[in-house]
Each structure stands twice: as structure tokens, then as C-alpha cells.
Amino acid sequence: MSYGQNTRAPNGFSKPVETGKEYTVDITDTGRGGDGITRIEGLVIFVKNAKAGAKNIKIKINSVGSRFATAEVVTSSTDAS
Numbered sequence: 001m002s003y004g005q006n007t008r009a010p011n012g013f014s015k016p017v018e019t020g021k022e023y024t025v026d027i028t029d030t031g032r033g034g035d036g037i038t039r040i041e042g043l044v045i046f047v048k049n050a051k052a053g054a055k056n057i058k059i060k061i062n063s064v065g066s067r068f069a070t071a072e073v074v075t076s077s078t079d080a081s
Contacts, residue, residue: 015043015064015069016040016041016042016043017040017043017045017061017064017069018061018064019061019062019063019064020060020061021060021061022058022059022060022061022074023040023058023059023061023071024056024057024058024059025038025040025045025047025057025059026038026054026055026056026057027047027050027051027052027053027054027055027057028052029052030051030052031046033046035047035048035049035050036048036049036050036051036052036054036057037052038050038057038059043068043069044067044068044069045059045061045068045069045070045071046068046069046070046071047059047070047071047072047073048070048071048072048073049072049073050073057073057075058073058074058075059071059072059073059074060072060074
């Protein structure tokens with residue numbers, strides 16, 4: 001039996017991202033609130049102030065929920081116009 005931190009979600013699957021970590025992604029869509037949307041291993045991530053079409057964006061995860069995560073842009077290599 002392990003007494004370490006539980007890294008599994010309530011549905012039994014572990015999340016592909018962690019709060020506070022940085023990832024490089026492409027922004028593929030725009031959400032209703034205007035935030036950019038990307039996916040990592042199927043998990044939807046809403047990225048504040050990101051635009052659809054932006055490539056190689058470095059993001060930092062702010063929160064991870066049961067169905068989606070939120071993030072902010074740290075740096076961007078190429079932004080869509």
C-alpha cells in the first residue's frame with residue numbers, strides 16, 4: 001500500500017499535466033470566453049490571452065480540474081496574426 005500523493009483523477013486515470021509545470025503547445029481553437037484552446041493527450045486546456053493558430057507557445061498550467069485545465073502564456077515563438 002502506498003501512502004504517497006494520489007496522482008489519479010476520480011475516474012481512475014492520471015492527468016497528463018500538472019499544476020505549475022510548463023508545456024509547449026499549439027493553440028488550435030478559441031473558446032467562448034475568447035481564451036485559446038489546446039489539448040494534451042486529450043485533456044482540454046484553456047489558455048488565457050492565446051489566439052487560435054499560434055504555434056510553439058510555452059504555457060504554464062494554473063489549475064487542473066476533472067474535465068479541463070487552465071493555463072497562461074509564458075513565451076511564444078510564433079504567434080498567429
